[in-house]
Amino acid sequence: MARVVAVTGNEAVAEALRQVNPDVSSAYPITPATDIMQRFTGFVSNGKVKTEMILVESEHSAMSGCIGASAAGGRVMTATSSQGLALMWEELFIASGTRLPIVMALVNRALSAPLNIHGDHSDGMGARDCGWIQLWSENAQDAYDNTIQAFRIAEHMDLRLPAMVCLDGFIISHSIERIEYIEDDKVKNFVGEFKNLNPLLDLEHPVSYGPLILPDYYMEYRKAHAEVMSKVAGVVLDVAKDFEKISGRKYGLFETYRLDDAEIGLVILNSAAGTSKDVIDAFREKGIKAGLLKPRLYRPFPYEEVGNALKHLKAVCVLDRADAFGASYGPLFMDIASSLYTCKEKPVLINKIYGLGGRDYLPEHAGLVLDELAGIAKTGKVKTFKEYIGVRE
Amino acid sequence: MKLKGWKDVIPGAVCTEAGSALKFKTGSWRASRPKWIEDNCIQCLFCWIYCPDMAVNVKDGKMTGFNYDYCKGCGICALECPGKKGNKAIVMEEEGK
Amino acid sequence: MATPTGITLKELSKKEGLLTSGHRMCAGCGAPIIVKMVLLAAEGPIIAANATGCLEVSTCISDYTAWKIPWIHNAFENAAATLSGVETMYRSLKKQGKISKDIKFIAFGGDGGTYDIGLQSLSGAMERGHDMLYVCYDNGAYMNTGIQRSSATPFGADTTTCPAGSVIPGKTQNRKNLTKIMAAHNIPYAAQASPSHWMDLVKKVKKALSITGPKFMNILSPCNRGWRSRTDDAIMLSRLGVETCYWPLYEIEDGATKVTFKPKEKKPLVDFLKPQGRFKHLFAPENEWMLKKFQEIVDKEWESLLKSDSGRCDSKPSGKAPGAE
Numbered sequence: 001m002a003r004v005v006a007v008t009g010n011e012a013v014a015e016a017l018r019q020v021n022p023d024v025s026s027a028y029p030i031t032p033a034t035d036i037m038q039r040f041t042g043f044v045s046n047g048k049v050k051t052e053m054i055l056v057e058s059e060h061s062a063m064s065g066c067i068g069a070s071a072a073g074g075r076v077m078t079a080t081s082s083q084g085l086a087l088m089w090e091e092l093f094i095a096s097g098t099r100l101p102i103v104m105a106l107v108n109r110a111l112s113a114p115l116n117i118h119g120d121h122s123d124g125m126g127a128r129d130c131g132w133i134q135l136w137s138e139n140a141q142d143a144y145d146n147t148i149q150a151f152r153i154a155e156h157m158d159l160r161l162p163a164m165v166c167l168d169g170f171i172i173s174h175s176i177e178r179i180e181y182i183e184d185d186k187v188k189n190f191v192g193e194f195k196n197l198n199p200l201l202d203l204e205h206p207v208s209y210g211p212l213i214l215p216d217y218y219m220e221y222r223k224a225h226a227e228v229m230s231k232v233a234g235v236v237l238d239v240a241k242d243f244e245k246i247s248g249r250k251y252g253l254f255e256t257y258r259l260d261d262a263e264i265g266l267v268i269l270n271s272a273a274g275t276s277k278d279v280i281d282a283f284r285e286k287g288i289k290a291g292l293l294k295p296r297l298y299r300p301f302p303y304e305e306v307g308n309a310l311k312h313l314k315a316v317c318v319l320d321r322a323d324a325f326g327a328s329y330g331p332l333f334m335d336i337a338s339s340l341y342t343c344k345e346k347p348v349l350i351n352k353i354y355g356l357g358g359r360d361y362l363p364e365h366a367g368l369v370l371d372e373l374a375g376i377a378k379t380g381k382v383k384t385f386k387e388y389i390g391v392r393e
Numbered sequence: 394m395k396l397k398g399w400k401d402v403i404p405g406a407v408c409t410e411a412g413s414a415l416k417f418k419t420g421s422w423r424a425s426r427p428k429w430i431e432d433n434c435i436q437c438l439f440c441w442i443y444c445p446d447m448a449v450n451v452k453d454g455k456m457t458g459f460n461y462d463y464c465k466g467c468g469i470c471a472l473e474c475p476g477k478k479g480n481k482a483i484v485m486e487e488e489g490k
Numbered sequence: 491m492a493t494p495t496g497i498t499l500k501e502l503s504k505k506e507g508l509l510t511s512g513h514r515m516c517a518g519c520g521a522p523i524i525v526k527m528v529l530l531a532a533e534g535p536i537i538a539a540n541a542t543g544c545l546e547v548s549t550c551i552s553d554y555t556a557w558k559i560p561w562i563h564n565a566f567e568n569a570a571a572t573l574s575g576v577e578t579m580y581r582s583l584k585k586q587g588k589i590s591k592d593i594k595f596i597a598f599g600g601d602g603g604t605y606d607i608g609l610q611s612l613s614g615a616m617e618r619g620h621d622m623l624y625v626c627y628d629n630g631a632y633m634n635t636g637i638q639r640s641s642a643t644p645f646g647a648d649t650t651t652c653p654a655g656s657v658i659p660g661k662t663q664n665r666k667n668l669t670k671i672m673a674a675h676n677i678p679y680a681a682q683a684s685p686s687h688w689m690d691l692v693k694k695v696k697k698a699l700s701i702t703g704p705k706f707m708n709i710l711s712p713c714n715r716g717w718r719s720r721t722d723d724a725i726m727l728s729r730l731g732v733e734t735c736y737w738p739l740y741e742i743e744d745g746a747t748k749v750t751f752k753p754k755e756k757k758p759l760v761d762f763l764k765p766q767g768r769f770k771h772l773f774a775p776e777n778e779w780m781l782k783k784f785q786e787i788v789d790k791e792w793e794s795l796l797k798s799d800s801g802r803c804d805s806k807p808s809g810k811a812p813g814a815e
Contacts, residue, residue, distance in 0.1 A: 023583065023586075024575065024579050026578070050582065050585070052585070054574055054578050054618065056571060056574070057610055058611075060568065061568060061574075061610070064564055064565070064572045064574075065578070066575060068539070068562060068571070068575025068576040068578075068579070069576065069578055070575070070579075072579035072583075074579045076575075091568070098405040098407075099404045160404055160405070198407045198409060200537055200576055201583065201593070203560065205409065205411075206557070206561075207411070207560055208408035208411070208557050210540075210550070211406055211550040211551055211553075212546070212547045212552070213552055214551065214552065216396060216552070217396070219399075220397065220399040221399075224399045224400070224404065408550060408552075411555065411559070412510045412557070414510050414549065414550075414556035415510050415512045419511070442526075442527070443523060443685070443724075445515060445518060445519050445521075445522040445526075446517075447507050447511040454500035454503055465516075465517035465518075466721075467722055468721055468722030469723075469724055
């Protein structure tokens, strides 16, 4: 039977990793992800997993070690956050370009400067185009479920791509929630035995990893990478179907909430979606047709599917927990705008930047945004397309 | 050689054929070529161990000549050759003469 | 394992070369000579890692790899961390019974990738006790990017980022002593070698690989492009480096230093400097003080090394490294 527990997001991710039982993990501590690896090394020290740890001296080496271990041939995972991800940046591209199915939990946190250890999406957004798969998680249950599914997706023989599972720092990583754990043997069977592809440790077939590729071939490798990204959504849905069988929980490319008949809607990632849903319920009770879309597979972004889900609305606000300095809009907004670009009928889009560096996102913020959207839907007039909310003048 | 298209490149740019660099002949880089004078050779094998291009042929522990497919003509072998009684067993000659 | 004796070139020449011809290092480069010697010294299966650099870009281009053994290049600063990952996966799979063979792990990096940008990664790997030999081929500058100064660049050298000018006469700082820095990690084995002294080099590699745990070797690697010398003088120059005591041959085994080559007559440093264009300006009358200072640096380091010389010969390594299983 599934176990119902009250745990933090980090604890849930660590439990998923224990159940998956990877061959190697290479990791470095950083708030608020530290707790995942602390708990996991506890499993290692007590013989609960077969995993060999590499307790490296930096995140750059953490990902370098993961790359070496993954190329050697075996299941590999790590976890990081914020500055740690930033320090890994070079290696993120090498992991994906080398097509290594490394799984990484990313506990989303703001980037310096100024230094801030709290939840926002600047880290994950900065790494969104590095060729990894990104699965975003609203709560601890999502984070746990996504972690287990990430191994199946990353290691799929049609893909062989690294995947990161994003969850909000502190808000999810450190808050206790009620969640359900799947039985160990079901998880073990679900992820299955690791399948090798050109492992370095195969002495009978010596391979060279990491060649210099000149202009005569570089574009072919890039095109091949771009093409494999287009297969990810299908694999994510297939894996979700199998996952439903062991968990009873449904996952898609994104979640829609009361969106089918909605006239106004919010698009929001991760934990703030929960707060937003409550406020949407309140607006529905007032007779206002509000709905929500929460992306799950953020990279590769399912543009067509998201566009189709949103095109019938009159006004949509995309809420970004990160800004893209120098760009007109936040990163999520730009993806939503792109997804609607080819639609003939489309809603008016506005963008709000919220919750940076752990600033609270409160029901009244969602309420004000929905009020504004209702006004836009009625008059077609937009006061401002992009602004920060919850910030002092 | 026909270049492969994107559908045919190996995922992750892994080279799966060990030692395939042998297909790349570097002998054309050579401006001068080593000449082996067997009579002066004491079979010390310094030329073999010091050759950066693995272009000294050795059979059964004996130097048998050069592999000009790969020899870049650096001249280390000639400089290091002790020869016999002051006479070098390897001398460099201008390529193409 | 005692120091192997009876190593002959005749016997070595019967072994399969694991780095093939067809690599694209410059004519007369020291690095492939070093790699060849290291791989010839090793027995049994080897997996190698390579930091970005001349050796890496020249030995594996598109479909052409000169490596006959499993080999991985990741980036510039992380050959040691990358190989840590490979070695750890090996240990994990071996423990699980999925691998039975014994495999040795060797990393190769230039001085830029080792003394400078890769120092942290190397230090971490050595401290963690991974079973690997890290080989630095030290040519004394960032040769791959066009001869820029590194912390291994010798005093006075003219490089493209510390060019000898009318105000600043080349590099004004002394080089870092990386071999001693690595020995300070209390690893079981650290050594310096030179391709000119092939027997000494091969013995050191054999000894290093007989020890379980982290090992480091620093090997002088002449670069005729960067040193501005002839294409045929790599061995001659590396020999002069040793004979002038610019590049002493020694090993530090379980903390005990042993100088493995003491020249009968220590040659003046200028013998090593004179054939190299990168030191040409030192021979101008106004830079005489630099030659003097450089000689003093070399003398001081050599004297200090001799003082630390235990004279211990061919002692048996303990075989245990910090953190190694």
